[in-house]
Amino acid sequence: MNDTVFTPNPNAARQHWMSVLARAPAIAIESALTRDGPLPAWTRVRGPETGLVMVRGRAGGSGSPFNLGEMTVTRCTVRLASGATGHAYIAGRDEQQAELAAIADALLQDPATRDVLCDSLIRPLAEAQREQRLTRAEKAAATRVEFFAMRNMRS
Amino acid sequence: MSMSLEAGFADPVPDAQRCFRAVLDAMAHPGRISCATGVTAPSPLGTAAAAVVLSLVDHETPLWLDPEAAMARQWIEFHCGAKVVADPDACAFALAMALPALHRLPAGSHESPETSATVICQVDSFGTGRAFRLHGPGLREPLTLTVDGLPSDFVSIWRRNHRLFPRGIDLILCAGDRLTALPRTVAIEEV
Numbered sequence: 001m002n003d004t005v006f007t008p009n010p011n012a013a014r015q016h017w018m019s020v021l022a023r024a025p026a027i028a029i030e031s032a033l034t035r036d037g038p039l040p041a042w043t044r045v046r047g048p049e050t051g052l053v054m055v056r057g058r059a060g061g062s063g064s065p066f067n068l069g070e071m072t073v074t075r076c077t078v079r080l081a082s083g084a085t086g087h088a089y090i091a092g093r094d095e096q097q098a099e100l101a102a103i104a105d106a107l108l109q110d111p112a113t114r115d116v117l118c119d120s121l122i123r124p125l126a127e128a129q130r131e132q133r134l135t136r137a138e139k140a141a142a143t144r145v146e147f148f149a150m151r152n153m154r155s
Numbered sequence: 156m157s158m159s160l161e162a163g164f165a166d167p168v169p170d171a172q173r174c175f176r177a178v179l180d181a182m183a184h185p186g187r188i189s190c191a192t193g194v195t196a197p198s199p200l201g202t203a204a205a206a207v208v209l210s211l212v213d214h215e216t217p218l219w220l221d222p223e224a225a226m227a228r229q230w231i232e233f234h235c236g237a238k239v240v241a242d243p244d245a246c247a248f249a250l251a252m253a254l255p256a257l258h259r260l261p262a263g264s265h266e267s268p269e270t271s272a273t274v275i276c277q278v279d280s281f282g283t284g285r286a287f288r289l290h291g292p293g294l295r296e297p298l299t300l301t302v303d304g305l306p307s308d309f310v311s312i313w314r315r316n317h318r319l320f321p322r323g324i325d326l327i328l329c330a331g332d333r334l335t336a337l338p339r340t341v342a343i344e345e346v
Contacts (some may be wrong), residue, residue, distance in 0.1 A: 045162045046234065077160075077233075126303050 017122045018101075019107050022090045024125045026097035029104055032121040041081045042103055047075035048095035084109050105117040161195050163209055163234040170194065174210040178327065181336035186300040188281055188290045192282050192332050197230040199223055199252055203329035204277045210334075211273070212237045212248050219246035219272075221255055249274045254306050256307060257316050268321040271339075275327045280302030281335065286346040289337070299346060300335065313343045 009015070021029060033039055052070040059066065075089045076098035086106025088098045104121060107113045165283035170193035179188035191226035205227075212218050214236040220228060231237055231250070240246050243259045247270075254276050263271030284303025287310070289297075304310065305328075316323050316339060323339030337343070 043162065045160050049167070079160060 014105075014109070016126075018088070018105060020089060020122050020126045020129065021046070021101035021104055023129050024097070024101070026094055026100055028125060029097065029100040029121065032117075032124075033100065033104060035120060037044045037104060040107070042106070043075040044099070045079050045085065046075070048074055048098040048102075050093050050095070052063045052073045057118070074098040078102045078106060082110065160233060161197050161230060163230075164194050164206070166193065170206070171210045174206040177334065178207060178210065178336065181327065181334055182338055183291050184324070184342040185291065185337055186294070186298045186335055188333050188335050190332055191329075191334055197227040199277075200227050200250075201277055202332040203334040204250065204262045204275055207275050207327055207329060207334060208237075208248075208250055209234055212250075212276075214224075214238060216247040217245055219243045219249045219260075221249070221251040221253065223252035224277075225251045227315055237256075243272075246272050250274065251276050253277075253304075254309065254312070257312060260324055262316075262319050262322040262324060265322065268323075270320060272326055273325045273327065275329060278302050278328050278330050280304070280330045280335055281328075288346050289341050290344075291341040294341070302330075304330070310343055310345050313337070317342055 030039075051073060053073045053139055055068045055071050056065045057068040058064065070089060072093055073091060073096055074093055074097075075087070075097070077087050078084065078099065079085050080103070084106040086102040086104065086109065088101035088105055090098050090101060105118065108117055108122070163248060173193065174191045177191045181187060181189045191203040191206040191210075194202055194206045197330045200208070208218075208231055212231070212235045216237065217240045218231065218235075218237045219240055219242070220231075225239075228239060232239060232304065234343060243255065244261055246260065247343055249255055249260055249272055251274060255274065257274070260272040260274065263269060274342050280303045282301050284301055285305065286301045289298045289300055320339055326337040328335050328337065
């Protein structure tokens with residue numbers, strides 16, 4: 001590739017909220033969506049349905065791809081009365097979470113509801129998930145063991 | 156995504172199995188009318204055409220759409236994960252609202268005749284229109300099939316296809332929620 005101009009990913013915002021929703025418990029999504037009234041009417045376009053997805057990896061991040069293993073994934077696609085279509089893919093088998101995440105994705109695509117929902121739903125969830133990650137990283141760091149022999153051998 | 160994405164099969168596994176069985180029966184008994192339902196078909200597809208596409212087509216079977224069927228492209232790509240190809244010669248399935256030029260579709264090779272294309276063609280109706288006499292494997296006695304919506308020179312088109320055996324195109328005709336199949340082995344005469 002000789003095109004070195006940085007182009008921002010147009011889907012970055014949606015990728016962010018979809019990844020936050022995929023990690024959020026169903027009850028948290030539901031309580032945020034129903035804070036100002038009932039859920040909007042929706043129809044199921046596909047699912048929620050559970051299946052297996054093959055996770056592939058590369059040795060060292062750059063080797064040839066290999067199959068790491070299969071993981072359980074639940075996906076759902078819904079359509080709101082407004083016509084907006086929302087998708088969700090989540091790890092595990094929580095169909096309710098997948099459906100609520102898809103509804104939230106549809107609502108977040110609508111410019112009229114996006115900002116409010118970003119503040120009431122996505123930001124607190126993202127913050128909670130970040131804290132959880134930090135706590136876990138701190139716990140892990142506190143019990144870290146350095147294998148000097150291996151480190152010296154590699155460097 | 157578009158503003159009009161519709162649902163696929165209401166109950167995907169049993170509905171797809173029932174439809175697959177209907178296609179299997181239709182292929183084994185050329186000209187026999189089967190029924191395929193369970194799906195909200197997107198325009199311009201009928202219920203049967205939509206159900207057959209959902210049952211047979213997936214990411215491993217390149218699909219060619221005629222210009223009218225391409226209106227439902229987004230629905231097909233979403234529910235089947237199908238790879239839509241622009242070149243009819245590269246397809247495994249063709250979905251058409253009018254009989255496409257069969258000679259432009261892959262007819263398979265003598266070594267692998269199973270690599271030929273299967274055409275899912277929507278017609279206006281069965282039981283009205285022109286009558287055709289079918290005979291061949293799967294038919295103890297010749298059978299009369301009445302179809303409205305096939306081209307006027309269909310018998311000669313089919314004769315060319317039938318002569319290619321073991322190569323050749325298999326045809327699934329759909330009208331509303333009903334379907335019938337014309338495998339390459341069936342011989343067709345005008346009544």
